[in-house]
Amino acid sequence: MAAIETLSRWQAEETFLLSPTLPVPAQALPALNVVETFHSLQGEGLHAGRSAFFIRLAGCDVGCPWCDTKHSWPEAAHPRRPLGELAAEATAAAAAGAAFVVITGGEPLQQPLDGLCAALAPVGLPLHLETSGVGCLSGRFDWITLSPKAHRPPAADLLARCDELKVVVTSQDDLAFAEAMAAAAAGPELLLQPAWDDPAAQALAVAYVRRHPSWRLSLQSHKWLGLR
Numbered sequence: 001m002a003a004i005e006t007l008s009r010w011q012a013e014e015t016f017l018l019s020p021t022l023p024v025p026a027q028a029l030p031a032l033n034v035v036e037t038f039h040s041l042q043g044e045g046l047h048a049g050r051s052a053f054f055i056r057l058a059g060c061d062v063g064c065p066w067c068d069t070k071h072s073w074p075e076a077a078h079p080r081r082p083l084g085e086l087a088a089e090a091t092a093a094a095a096a097g098a099a100f101v102v103i104t105g106g107e108p109l110q111q112p113l114d115g116l117c118a119a120l121a122p123v124g125l126p127l128h129l130e131t132s133g134v135g136c137l138s139g140r141f142d143w144i145t146l147s148p149k150a151h152r153p154p155a156a157d158l159l160a161r162c163d164e165l166k167v168v169v170t171s172q173d174d175l176a177f178a179e180a181m182a183a184a185a186a187g188p189e190l191l192l193q194p195a196w197d198d199p200a201a202q203a204l205a206v207a208y209v210r211r212h213p214s215w216r217l218s219l220q221s222h223k224w225l226g227l228r
């Protein structure tokens, strides 16, 4: 009798799970909210100038005043894209010459990245992450670029794990923040990046790098060239 009751309960639960009339929570589907995908050249950082396939994920609540991708902030404003579809696009980009995949945003860690990285693994390209370091690391990456923000400091594990520390320079205060982040990190490549349309910040960064050889200059070359 007990076995029959157990079976009946299992059948009821299975019917509940499989019922086509019940809504499936959006977060249970193998998909992420995506702003855009494109094959271009990496514009900034240590890998600047290399062919790359970009997946720009939606969602960011970090709120940087200088942000040039504010359209990416509202996650729900952008469509959910199946992970298999993104992997197929990455495969096509690899065949067309892309050397690696860049997962960027928005703040990509606002969405869980384990499934995306698993879906992209068979493509065979190195996976790069560009993050502000706010939130928990998910997914498996070959290269992590951490671009920390003073008003929302990064998580300690990302400071310890990042390969590249890229700090945006708009004022003298940013240089002190950059040094504090470098001291807290575990020996990543160090880059200072002034905005492409801010001559004063560029002069500040150039003068600093000239006097501090552990740092190098990162320019937003895609802006100068009019690339995506």
Ligand code: SF4
Pocket: 060, 061, 062, 063, 064, 066, 067, 068, 069, 070, 072, 105, 106, 107, 132
């Ligand atoms: S973390 Fe990046 S996407 Fe988010 S507001 Fe700052 S610059 Fe923009």
